[in-house]
Amino acid sequence: AQKVTQAQTEISVVEKEDVTLDCVYETRDTTYYLFWYKQPPSGELVFLIRRNSFDEQNEISGRYSWNFQKSTSSFNFTITASQVVDSAVYFCALSVEAGNMLTFGGGTRLMVKP
Amino acid sequence: DAMVIQNPRYQVTQFGKPVTLSCSQTLNHNVMYWYQQKSSQAPKLLFHYYDKDFNNEADTPDNFQSRRPNTSFCFLDIRSPGLGDAAMYLCATSRARFGYEQYFGPGTRLTVT
Numbered sequence: 747a748q749k750v751t752q753a754q755t756e757i758s759v760v761e762k763e764d765v766t767l768d769c770v771y772e773t774r775d776t777t778y779y780l781f782w783y784k785q786p787p788s789g790e791l792v793f794l795i796r797r798n799s800f801d802e803q804n805e806i807s808g809r810y811s812w813n814f815q816k817s818t819s820s821f822n823f824t825i826t827a828s829q830v831v832d833s834a835v836y837f838c839a840l841s842v843e844a845g846n847m848l849t850f851g852g853g854t855r856l857m858v859k860p
Numbered sequence: 861d862a863m864v865i866q867n868p869r870y871q872v873t874q875f876g877k878p879v880t881l882s883c884s885q886t887l888n889h890n891v892m893y894w895y896q897q898k899s900s901q902a903p904k905l906l907f908h909y910y911d912k913d914f915n916n917e918a919d920t921p922d923n924f925q926s927r928r929p930n931t932s933f934c935f936l937d938i939r940s941p942g943l944g945d946a947a948m949y950l951c952a953t954s955r956a957r958f959g960y961e962q963y964f965g966p967g968t969r970l971t972v973t
Contacts, residue, residue: 779958779959781961783964788966789948789950789966789967789969790964790965790966790967791903791950791952791962791964792964793961793962793963793964796960796961798959837902837903841958841959842958843958843959847905847908847957848905848962850902850903851902852901852902853900853901853902
C-alpha cells in the first residue's frame with residue numbers, strides 16, 4: 747500500500763521568509779510519480795510539479811524548488827522569499843502504476859503574513 | 861482559457877432531493893475523475909472514467925453515481941443526499957491514469973439543508 751505523510755499541518759511565516767514543506771512517501775513500487783499541488787482559498791487544486799522515480803534531479807521554478815531524495819523517500823518543496831499570495835494548502839501526492847490513482851498527503855496549510 | 865469547468869460553483873439541495881453536478885473539459889483528456897473533499901481534508905477519490913470505462917472506488921457509497929456521455933462531459937449524481945454529503949466536489953482530468961498530472965476544476969460546493 748502507498749502512503750504520503752506531510753507532518754506539518756500548518757506553517758506560518760512572515761513575508762520574504764523562506765519556507766520548506768516536507769513530504770515523505772512510502773511505496774514498494776520502483777516506478778512511481780510524485781506531485782505537488784497548491785489549493786488556494788478559492789478551492790481549485792493547481793498542479794505545480796511532477797517527478798518520476800528515476801529522476802532525482804532537483805528542480806527550480808522561480809521562487810519554487812523541489813528536492814527529491816529516494817534515499818530518505820522525501821520530496822520536499824521550498825518557497826524562497828515567500829509572498830502573501832503563496833498562502834494556500836499544499837498537497838503532496840504519489841501515483842504508482844498498479845493503483846493508477848493519486849494517494850494524497852494530508853496537506854500543509856501555509857500562511858504568509860505581511 | 862478554462863480547461864476544466866464545473867457547474868454550478870455552489871449548489872444547495874434538500875435532504876434526500878437528488879442533485880446533479882456537472883463537469884466539462886476542453887483538454888480532450890481520456891480520464892475524468894470525481895473527488896469529494898471535506899473541510900481540512902485531502903480530496904477523496906469517488907470514481908473515474910477511463911474513456912467510457914467506469915471505475916468505482918470500493919468505499920464509494922451507492923448513493924453516488926456518474927455518467928460520461930462523451931469525452932468532454934462528466935456528471936456526478938447524488939441520488940439521496942444526506943447531511944454528511946455536504947462537501948466540495950472536485951472534477952479532474954488527465955491524459956492517462958498513470959504518470960500524468962491531473963488538472964482540476966474549481967469545484968462545486970454542495971450544501972445539504
